[in-house]
Amino acid sequence: MTIRRSAAAVGAVAFGLFALSACTKPTPLATVTVGKTSVHTEAACYDNGKSLSTADFTKCLNSTPSETVDVSSGDTVHVGVDPAIxxxxxxVVVDQQGASGRLTSTYHTFSPDLVNQFFTDSSTGQQKTKVTLTIVENSGAQSYQGVWHFALQLKG
Structure with missing residues (x-):
């Protein structure tokens, strides 16, 4: 190998290491699947697995979802999380109401009957056309590490 090639190889390796050191670690992903449609999102709030402050957690709960998935009456909704979560x-919380107990598997499925309940206002009985499904990483004892949001839009 010539000196030029050796120098180029060393330069490429050094540049690659520099580029990797500038990268930030991505947040774990959460996924919602309805039928053949899957949408993924990174966390609205996440601090590398550390507990969020009460103020940050409250602010995150009220943030707007970045991803939307269409849901029809009779659909099953599947929610998946990264193993780290x-x-x-x-x-799982839907419109600020608990929709599941504490989960430790990487996925959870909501039946069509339960999904239909998501779109029914419990106080008026009126049908809603859009709800926010929120995933909260929770290690117990009111310790929250991350928040992920999805909008579920009721079709026709």
Whole structure:
């Protein structure tokens, strides 16, 4: 190998290491699947697995979802999380109301009957056309590590 090639190889390796050091670690992903449609999102709030402050957690709960998935009456909704989320535990909240107990698996499925309940206002009985499904990483004892949001839009 010539000196030029050796120098180029060393330069490429050094540049690659520099580029990798500038990268930030991505947040774990959460996924919602309805039928053949899947949408993924990174966390609205996440601090590398550390507990969020009460103020940050409250602010995150009220943030707007970045991803929307269409849901029809009779659809099943599947929610999946990265193993890093499942290891600590997580809950599903729909429009600020608990929709699951604490989960430790990487996925959870909501039946069509339960999904239909998501779109029914419990106080008026009126049908809603859009709800926010929120995933909260929760290691227990009111310790929250991350928040992920999805909008579920009721079709026709």
């Amino acid at each position: 499942a290891d600590k535990g997580w809950v």
